[in-house]
Amino acid sequence: MIIVADENIPLLEPFFGDLGEVRRVPGRAMTAADVREADILLVRSVTRVDQRLLAGSRVRFVGTATIGTDHIEHGWLDAQGIRFEAAPGCNANSVVEYVLSVLVLHAQRQGLADWTSLSVGIVGAGNVGGALARTLAGLGFAVRVNDPPRQARDPGGDYVSLAEALACDVVSLHTPLTTCGSDPTYQLLGASELARLRAGQLLINTGRGEVIDGSALLRRLQAANAPEVVLDVWENEPAIAPELVSRVWLGTPHIAGYSLEGKARGTEMLYQAVCRLQGVAPTRELGQLLPEPPLERLCFTGSAQDFTAVATAVNACYDPRSDDARLRYTMRLAATHRAAAFDGLRKHYPVRREHASVTVTLAEANESLRRTFRALGFRLEA
Incomplete structure (x- = not known):
């Protein structure tokens, strides 16, 4: 069996090596010739x-090691009898921790001693948005969730309008990209929605770049009383607009879900799907690899202050300012090289681990701080 896979999917050989011949190819440049002999495509x-x-x-x-599936032509696959699997939720925790790190930095810039005093509007309550809402609620934040499709299925749920979500101190976007x-x-978020945002507000997009009208966003950021904006996803990737990069507070190259655990969890989910397809029992687990x-x-x-300790721990695991610096450097390159440089940042992304890989020791019995670290996903020494 021949398995053709995007070269950026981690742990391919450890998971799939016993199932067939693994051939790595560049994902963005993948061609029909690359997959002609393949039995499995990842x-x-x-x-x-x-x-x-x-x-x-x-x-x-066909398996995609991602949550989103808008890059898949589902109807054609179904018509050909080609089985398809995604990896829903694989990197949800990674994206949640990305947003938490941004919130820490935002609270510090605002001079807040208590970051939970910020209200957070979450647009899109799927795997990522739902996980973020639960984590923030567990930490004590006031959370307002907007998701019309889910609200239609659950009229009694606790949902708000888009306008109400956009009125929060922080707005975090986690929707899929749909056009119908x-x-x-x-x-x-077009010109009228962006006009509602005020100075001091924070807008974060880790969903899909095209959910925001990029031209309208650039105009809003050039106008008075502009909000702070953090973008991990962009229109027209990898050929993103340097003018927009220069205007956002933080910009990163579509890596919010790029913790090692997040990427490798997607590989494991596809491995399990292929094992089911082949009728064999899985012999590999992520924890082993x-x-x-x-x-x-x-x-x-015992002298550590609560928010200072939290900020230290969160930023020790991940500080988005390093990715922001690398992205801004690529925008200084010649226009013909920027797209390749954007992809290069993703291909050669440094290892980033999730909170659960770190054990936190507290010298004194501070039950409030212990609860906070648990809610953030850190391991606590007994």
Whole structure:
């Protein structure tokens, strides 16, 4: 069995080596010739999987190691009898921790001693948005969730309008990209929605770049009383607009879900799907394959202040300012090189581990701080 896979999917050989021959190819440049002999195709969001890619191949299974599936032509796959699997929720925790790190930095810039005094509007309550809402609520934040499709299925749920979500101190976008239906998300935030945002507010987008009208956002950021904006996803990736990068507070190259655990969890989910397809029992588990983390333990003395300790721990695991600096550097390159440099930042992304890889030791019995660290996902020394 031949398995063709995006070269950026981690742990391919440890998971799939016993199932067949693994052939790595660049995901964005993947061609019909690359997949013609494949039985299994494994991709990420940068590969458009459609008739043009697969016609004439012997592919019988397609898996994407991502939550989103808007890069997949589902109807054509169904018509050809090609089985498809995604990895829903694989990197949800990674994105949640990305947002938490941004919130820490925002609270510090605002001079807040209590970051939970911020209200957070979450637009899109799927795997990522739902996990973020639960984490923030567990930490004590006031959370307001907007998700019209879910509200239609659950009229009694605790949902708010988009306008109410946009009125929060922080707005975090986690919608898929859809262009049809009763609630399309393409350019969900246009000029009129962006005009509602005020100075001091924070807008974070880790969903899909096209959910925001990029031209309208640039105009809003050039106007008075502009909000702070953090973008991890962009229109027209990888050829993103340097003018917009220069205006946002923080910009990162579509890596919010790029913790090692988040990426490898997607690989494991596809491995399990292929095992089911082949009728064999899985023999590999993610916990067996993850390497030792570079940071293993954090110790706080009795003099540590609660938010200071939290900020130290969260930023020790991940500080988005380093990714922001690398992205801004690529925008200084010649226009013909920027897109490749954007992809290069993702391909050669440094190892980032999740909170659960770190054990926190507290010198004194501070039950409030212990609850906070538990809610953040850190391990606590008994």
